[in-house]
Amino acid sequence: GAGVSQSPRYKVAKRGQDVALRCDPISGHVSLFWYQQALGQGPEFLTYFQNEAQLDKSGLPSDRFFAERPEGSVSTLKIQRTQQEDSAVYLCASSLGGGPGRGDTQYFGPGTRLTVL
Amino acid sequence: GNSVTQMEGPVTLSEEAFLTINCTYTATGYPSLFWYVQYPGEGLQLLLKATKADDKGSNKGFEATYRKETTSFHLEKGSVQVSDSAVYFCALSRSGAGSYQLTFGKGTKLSVIP
Numbered sequence: 001g002a003g004v005s006q007s008p009r010y011k012v013a014k015r016g017q018d019v020a021l022r023c024d025p026i027s028g029h030v031s032l033f034w035y036q037q038a039l040g041q042g043p044e045f046l047t048y049f050q051n052e053a054q055l056d057k058s059g060l061p062s063d064r065f066f067a068e069r070p071e072g073s074v075s076t077l078k079i080q081r082t083q084q085e086d087s088a089v090y091l092c093a094s095s096l097g098g099g100p101g102r103g104d105t106q107y108f109g110p111g112t113r114l115t116v117l
Numbered sequence: 118g119n120s121v122t123q124m125e126g127p128v129t130l131s132e133e134a135f136l137t138i139n140c141t142y143t144a145t146g147y148p149s150l151f152w153y154v155q156y157p158g159e160g161l162q163l164l165l166k167a168t169k170a171d172d173k174g175s176n177k178g179f180e181a182t183y184r185k186e187t188t189s190f191h192l193e194k195g196s197v198q199v200s201d202s203a204v205y206f207c208a209l210s211r212s213g214a215g216s217y218q219l220t221f222g223k224g225t226k227l228s229v230i231p
Contacts, residue, residue, distance in 0.1 A: 004160075033218060042121075042206050042221030043161070056218070091161065095217075106219060108153075108161040 002026070004109035006092050012115045013082045021077045021112045025094030032075050033106060034067055035091040043091050049075060050097070082116045089113050119144045123207045123222035130197055130229050138192040138225045140181075140207035148209040150174075150183050150190040151219065155204045164192075164205070197229045 005024045013019050025032050031050055035043035036059075045059040051072040060067070064083075069075040079086055093106040124139040142148065152164040152174070165174030170185035179194045190207060207222040 031217065035219075040223070042208075042223050043219070045218035045220070048218060059218070093161075104217075105163050105166070107163075110160040 004092055004094050004107050006109040006112050008112060009110060010113050012117065014117055015083060016081055018078065018080045019082055019114065021090050023075045023092030023109060025073065026107055029094035030097030031095040032069060033093045034077050035093065037089040037091055084116050087114055087116045119209060119211065119220045121207050121209055121220055121222035123225055126226040128225060128227045132199055132229055132231050133196045136194040136197045138205055140190045140192065140222060142188050142190065142209050144209055146211065148211055151208040152181055152192050153206040153208060199229045199231055202227055202229045
């Protein structure tokens with residue numbers, strides 16, 4: 001079956017441009033997470049959805065970052081007025097539901113590598 | 118807050134050598150613990166997990182035991198193969214209601230040479 005897919009796989013933006021990154025979770029997965037992975041670092045949590053509800057956005061680094069999941073399936077992470085420090089790999093993960101605290105496994109997509117020039 | 122510390126890499130081993138990658142954590146309550154692996158050019162994959170103290174997770178010859186007394190979850194494999202070359206991430210999650218994000222270590226790059 002299909003795993004988590006993300007598009008585009010690579011994105012180059014000029015500083016100040018807006019970008020939109022898409023995540024298609026595994027069908028039927030209730031929970032969806034976004035992470036940011038800087039070069040040589042582990043992923044860091046950005047935001048979490050349960051169905052269409054954004055339950056936690058505490059990891060979003062600034063108000064330039066916005067995420068949505070309007071119909072409880074596909075999600076979009078939008079970054080406005082990109083800065084060089086936004087350059088990173090953006091990972092999306094989905095899980096059946098209930099969260100990893102109950103042993104629920106998160107399945108990761110391949111990521112979108114964003115480079116801001 | 119929650120944090121994960123894992124041994125710095127890179128680690129280079131000969132094929133069939135014994136592998137240990139140390140991981141310790143700081144967390145409130147009783148977290149669930151995970152090892153994820155990232156093979157070259159691929160996404161993160163769950164390798165193994167343990168959800169309570171003294172549980173042992175195992176997969177593909179890798180093992181890790183949840184040690185609450187030492188707040189550790191060290192990854193071990195008795196005989197590594199070239200195909201095990203990858204970056205390994207230790208991670209935890211809270212087990213209570215509310216937020217369920219994973220907190221990751223920085224990763225340890227393993228290279229296995231023939």
